[in-house]
Amino acid sequence: MTSSISTSTQNRPTTTQPAQKSETGPTTTSVKTVDASVRTQDGRDVQGYGLDLDRDNRYDGARDGVLAFDFDKNGDLSDKEVKDTRDGLQAFGGNNDLDGSGGVDEQEKATADRLAGLVRQFDANNDGKLNNQELKAAGAGVIGANGVQSLDELTAGDSKASLKELDPKNASAVLDLLGGANDPNNEKPAADAGAAPAAGGPASPKGPTIANPDAPAGFLWKPTSDSDGNLVILLPPNYAGKVQSVRVLSPDGQVLDEGKFSGVGNGDRPHFRFKKPGASFPNGSQVEITMNDGSKQTITIENTSMRNEGTGKGK
16 A cells, blocks of 8 residues: 655654553553544645654654545545545544534535545444454554555554544554564463573473574574464564574475564564464474575474473574
8 A cells, every 4th residue: 555645754752651561461551533634745744644643742743643544545645635535534533623613504514414424334233433453444554754654563652553543532552562672472471481580591481492512502493482372482682683584494494484573572582474374384304594684594393382491502
């Protein structure tokens, strides 16, 4: 999905409100919706439905985003769709004063009713709010400084986030914070995924664990993660920012799956998540780590159903 909108930048405070942690599941936080002035490529200003993603109580084109519906389903968020989304959500929330004049004439009310009707059709459960699935059905995207973000890969402060729910009546939205150092979906410290490794030694184990001499200290093959029950691979702290990809290969070298980077945690270790549990891969599978410089490291996992922790060999 592409956009013809560029966001205008304002000064903002340098501090942001920290996310509140949760012991189980994603951290959930509320953000305000704000009136956002976005600039088109031809220099015109369009009012958009802004999300205060960095929670500093103002719209900042460098840190926040503008929600828009792909009404015509052509894969592009046009200037008109940005404005119609803003006006439609405002009217759907009960405010027909689209131009902010303090009054509503017949023409403005007719426009508000039409646009509110377009938004209302997305509210499948008729609760006056739009949940993640309803927003996706509307072809929604969030336009930010770097283009259009999907609803499940928003940049919110220091975390990645998913837009869980939008409440136009109360001018608010709910986010699930999914990535970054404060994300509880990164494996829990010490009592869960294992404490950060000491120099030259593996992390503290939990459950049946194999000491893997092929892997460096700090490496962990965790076949069943706490967040979704699928494989997660943790790499040593000194790998952070240096890894191009982490793949699981069959014993004969065929690519079975590629992990998705989900953040850093447990002693600053990068996390890569996979689509299925570790035990679903054949014993003797290999973890192929490709660094940004093109170099590769291969680690053999003899028993994929058990935790494998590195004991010091490797980078």
